[in-house]
Amino acid sequence: MDWEKITARLNEFLAKGKHNELRGALMMLNPVDIAEYMKSLKGEQLVMVFRILPKDISADVFAYMDDGARKALIESIGDGEIRALISDMFLDDAVDFLEEMPANVVKRILQNADPHTREALNQLLKYPENSAGSIMTIEYCEFHAGTTARQALDEVKRTGIDKETIYTLYVIDRGRHLLGTVALRKLILAADGAPVETLMDASACVSVKTLDDQETVADTVRKYDLLSIPVVDNENRLVGIITADDIMDVIEEENTEDFEKMAALLPSDGEYLKTSAVQMAIKRMPWLIVLMFSAILTGSIILHFETLLAGAVGLTAFIPMLMDTGGNCGAQASTLVIRGLALNQVQFRDFFKVLWKEFRVSLMVGFVLAGLTFLRLLFFSEWDAGVAAVVATSLYCTVILSKAIGCSLPLLAKKVHLDPALMASPLITTIVDMCSLMIFFSIASHYLL
Amino acid sequence: MDWEKITARLNEFLAKGKHNELRGALMMLNPVDIAEYMKSLKGEQLVMVFRILPKDISADVFAYMDDGARKALIESIGDGEIRALISDMFLDDAVDFLEEMPANVVKRILQNADPHTREALNQLLKYPENSAGSIMTIEYCEFHAGTTARQALDEVKRTGIDKETIYTLYVIDRGRHLLGTVALRKLILAADGAPVETLMDASACVSVKTLDDQETVADTVRKYDLLSIPVVDNENRLVGIITADDIMDVIEEENTEDFEKMAALLPSDGEYLKTSAVQMAIKRMPWLIVLMFSAILTGSIILHFETLLAGAVGLTAFIPMLMDTGGNCGAQASTLVIRGLALNQVQFRDFFKVLWKEFRVSLMVGFVLAGLTFLRLLFFSEWDAGVAAVVATSLYCTVILSKAIGCSLPLLAKKVHLDPALMASPLITTIVDMCSLMIFFSIASHYLL
Numbered sequence: 001m002d003w004e005k006i007t008a009r010l011n012e013f014l015a016k017g018k019h020n021e022l023r024g025a026l027m028m029l030n031p032v033d034i035a036e037y038m039k040s041l042k043g044e045q046l047v048m049v050f051r052i053l054p055k056d057i058s059a060d061v062f063a064y065m066d067d068g069a070r071k072a073l074i075e076s077i078g079d080g081e082i083r084a085l086i087s088d089m090f091l092d093d094a095v096d097f098l099e100e101m102p103a104n105v106v107k108r109i110l111q112n113a114d115p116h117t118r119e120a121l122n123q124l125l126k127y128p129e130n131s132a133g134s135i136m137t138i139e140y141c142e143f144h145a146g147t148t149a150r151q152a153l154d155e156v157k158r159t160g161i162d163k164e165t166i167y168t169l170y171v172i173d174r175g176r177h178l179l180g181t182v183a184l185r186k187l188i189l190a191a192d193g194a195p196v197e198t199l200m201d202a203s204a205c206v207s208v209k210t211l212d213d214q215e216t217v218a219d220t221v222r223k224y225d226l227l228s229i230p231v232v233d234n235e236n237r238l239v240g241i242i243t244a245d246d247i248m249d250v251i252e253e254e255n256t257e258d259f260e261k262m263a264a265l266l267p268s269d270g271e272y273l274k275t276s277a278v279q280m281a282i283k284r285m286p287w288l289i290v291l292m293f294s295a296i297l298t299g300s301i302i303l304h305f306e307t308l309l310a311g312a313v314g315l316t317a318f319i320p321m322l323m324d325t326g327g328n329c330g331a332q333a334s335t336l337v338i339r340g341l342a343l344n345q346v347q348f349r350d351f352f353k354v355l356w357k358e359f360r361v362s363l364m365v366g367f368v369l370a371g372l373t374f375l376r377l378l379f380f381s382e383w384d385a386g387v388a389a390v391v392a393t394s395l396y397c398t399v400i401l402s403k404a405i406g407c408s409l410p411l412l413a414k415k416v417h418l419d420p421a422l423m424a425s426p427l428i429t430t431i432v433d434m435c436s437l438m439i440f441f442s443i444a445s446h447y448l449l
Numbered sequence: 450m451d452w453e454k455i456t457a458r459l460n461e462f463l464a465k466g467k468h469n470e471l472r473g474a475l476m477m478l479n480p481v482d483i484a485e486y487m488k489s490l491k492g493e494q495l496v497m498v499f500r501i502l503p504k505d506i507s508a509d510v511f512a513y514m515d516d517g518a519r520k521a522l523i524e525s526i527g528d529g530e531i532r533a534l535i536s537d538m539f540l541d542d543a544v545d546f547l548e549e550m551p552a553n554v555v556k557r558i559l560q561n562a563d564p565h566t567r568e569a570l571n572q573l574l575k576y577p578e579n580s581a582g583s584i585m586t587i588e589y590c591e592f593h594a595g596t597t598a599r600q601a602l603d604e605v606k607r608t609g610i611d612k613e614t615i616y617t618l619y620v621i622d623r624g625r626h627l628l629g630t631v632a633l634r635k636l637i638l639a640a641d642g643a644p645v646e647t648l649m650d651a652s653a654c655v656s657v658k659t660l661d662d663q664e665t666v667a668d669t670v671r672k673y674d675l676l677s678i679p680v681v682d683n684e685n686r687l688v689g690i691i692t693a694d695d696i697m698d699v700i701e702e703e704n705t706e707d708f709e710k711m712a713a714l715l716p717s718d719g720e721y722l723k724t725s726a727v728q729m730a731i732k733r734m735p736w737l738i739v740l741m742f743s744a745i746l747t748g749s750i751i752l753h754f755e756t757l758l759a760g761a762v763g764l765t766a767f768i769p770m771l772m773d774t775g776g777n778c779g780a781q782a783s784t785l786v787i788r789g790l791a792l793n794q795v796q797f798r799d800f801f802k803v804l805w806k807e808f809r810v811s812l813m814v815g816f817v818l819a820g821l822t823f824l825r826l827l828f829f830s831e832w833d834a835g836v837a838a839v840v841a842t843s844l845y846c847t848v849i850l851s852k853a854i855g856c857s858l859p860l861l862a863k864k865v866h867l868d869p870a871l872m873a874s875p876l877i878t879t880i881v882d883m884c885s886l887m888i889f890f891s892i893a894s895h896y897l898l
Contacts, residue, residue, distance in 0.1 A: 032672055160637070245675070245676065272786065272789040319748070336729075357726055361729045364726065365733055
């Protein structure tokens with residue numbers, strides 16, 4: 001059954017007030033899809049459908065709803081319902097949700113949470129945005145060294161239902177320092193009396209610190225192919241874990257941020273359709289203004305060669321081709337280097353290796369582009385061989401220079417701890433524009449005047 | 450201990466021939482880090498260190514080594530060692546590895562694999578690259594409906610050690626059709642005699658088809674926050690699973706492809722430093738040539754207005770500013786829409802919503818940019834108010850038009866099943882260039898001549 005038929009069926013039950021049928025139909029769906037369906041509802045209907053859901057899945061559905069609907073819902077339900085909802089949610093989902101809510105809503109929710117949950121939430125809300133601490137959960141299974149496999153397994157059976165994952169278990173010493181991890185599979189296969197620390201993975205345990213950036217966390221999880229990673233404080237005491245499903249969202253978030261920076265946009269949190277036009281304009285303006293004023297410099301280069309151009313206005317027709325090709329060449333090089341840096345495949349110490357590679361690439365690419373241009377001008381235009389040679393030479397130099405600039409700037413940015421993604425197409429284009437016109441007019445005024 | 454000290458210590462053991470110490474030291478490291486260390490070794494040393502590793506981690510280390518080292522290793526070890534290595538590897542890792550090896554190496558490996566493994570490998574190698582089938586593994590736990598929880602758990606204990614994951618179990622009927630999934634946690638908590646199908650997750654089970662693109666797989670896994678996803682054939686028969694750690698790599702791979710397309714590059718598989726200059730030049734040339742020839746059109750617009758320019762060469766100084774600003778505005782809009790499409794936050798049916806939003810954004814952004822330019826020309830240049838007004842008006846029109854083009858093209862591409870990522874900065878810039886100059890010169894010749 002496709003999605004449109006499903007929603008049509010649900011809407012029919014809803015319109016006719018057939019609440020039991022609606023509940024039955026909803027329970028056939030994944031919580032993610034129920035949340036998707038609830039996006040289309042408003043006001044009383046939204047609250048009604050939410051109340052119809054069985055308690056054990058309503059918290060899950062709530063975690064996947066969008067912020068607007070969650071806010072509306074919280075404002076319409078009673079304090080008791082809020083308490084039940086928050087205590088049924090995984091703590092990391094609850095923190096994500098609270099971080100997006102206005103202060104008065106957060107206050108009401110925290111007031112209604114049970115003391116234990118409130119304390120945990122307050123603790124987690126204190127970590128800076130995008131830090132490991134802010135995305136971790138404290139619902140994991142930990143055991144002190146000395147616990148036997150049997151004791152641990154019994155404990156998992158008793159408390160596992162409330163944990164984010166029971167597939168990796170954490171072993172700590174008396175001071176809560178992280179000693180290592182035990183995979184549930186090992187615990188299941190172990191002899192009853194084996195102490196958990198003897199089941200730990202032999203290789204050193206990988207962990208992150210609470211204040212590490214979520215990008216670092218994602219890189220580490222991806223590098224070591226982990227399903228979850230422990231989070232420790234500065235004294236190596238275990239304070240939480242982060243699971244792979246949350247890491248996938250972090251990876252996409254970090255990529256979106258890079259895409260935005262590379263398109264001269266200030267990074268934003270919201271989805272495209274949910275961001276207001278004013279907010280969007282504000283995110284776009286700063287770089288546009290900076291780059292627009294930089295382009296004045298390029299214009300002044302043209303003015304500088306006014307005498308040359310007055311004698312041969314036709315030369316201006318080559319400006320777009322030189323500027324665009326230079327910009328594109330630079331963007332290609334910078335994109336590959338930025339991406340290489342993001343995936344830890346390229347480091348600053350590779351600077352000369354990268355430069356040398358780009359130089360060889362640009363020799364080949366430039367040769368083909370300049371050659372094609374030379375032949376085109378010679379045979380398919382009214383320009384003479386002198387102009388064709390000047391344009392082709394300028395193009396060749398532009399390609400070489402723009403590749404060199406394009407690959408160097410992201411690496412240099414990395415070195416001085418700027419985000420390499422800022423050194424992308426827009427900025428590179430502006431710089432390369434200036435250089436390409438300077439080259440073109442210099443060569444032209446030397447040989448053609 | 451930091452990485453440099455670690456490698457220095459290992460190299461010391463290696464140089465002095467202290468093999469037992471070396472083995473001990475290596476076993477303190479994660480297999481990913483051992484593979485990283487082995488990157489620095491060559492020839493006999495590489496083979497020697499590999500042979501030193503305990504059998505149970507050497508297959509894991511091998512899976513993380515780079516292709517060059519793996520090829521060298523395979524060529525230096527005996528047939529018996531190859532057989533042991535391949536049978537110790539997870540099948541999906543073995544397939545990934547074989548896909549990168551030359552035909553003669555693949556042949557030798559398959560000849561040496563045991564018949565069961567060989568058959569499985571051959572089967573998996575047949576799926577098209579980047580399909581769900583090509584990245585899935587067949588090492589999972591499945592149970593026929595009717596199996597009791599106790600029987601299933603015993604089976605997991607007996608065979609689980611060779612499975613990619615035992616945390617999700619798959620229930621099939623007599624015809625191997627997928628009925629649903631059972632989480633290991635539910636199995637552990639269940640009564641001994643409960644049939645596995647009664648433990649299945651209530652909500653409909655999410656699966657993908659063997660020929661689905663890996664991008665679809667990643668989108669689905671991310672949407673439903675799964676740790677693994679079952680892969681079925683066209684008759685809904687279970688044939689394999691894909692785990693979250695492989696999905697993270699797919700997500701990064703797909704993002705890299707988008708980054709490349711958006712920078713006018715043909716997508717490539719290899720890492721930057723490992724791709725030869727010739728291969729790189731080949732990936733970069735096609736779009737550069739297309740875009741270079743498109744820029745000739747922009748040039749011809751300039752030639753068309755030669756008379757205007759001959760009278761006022763200084764006007765050409767505004768070309769870079771108009772072209773760059775238009776290009777940047779278009780790139781901003783197209784990047785946001787491309788990203789929205791990739792994350793399923795924007796659909797083609799939102800076309801007019803997107804266009805209307807971009808129109809409002811461009812009214813605001815254009816007003817600020819054109820206003821600043823007008824004031825600058827009026828007070829800080831020698832141009833008169835007429836020219837300032839013409840330039841500012843052209844800029845305003847350019848901003849509005851480029852945002853409209855930038856947001857429309859990716860959506861239209863999606864509609865006709867082209868990759869929206871192709872409609873990014875380079876192509877948008879070329880189109881916007883033409884439009885902006887056309888607007889500028891038309892307005893200028895109308896009011897200034």
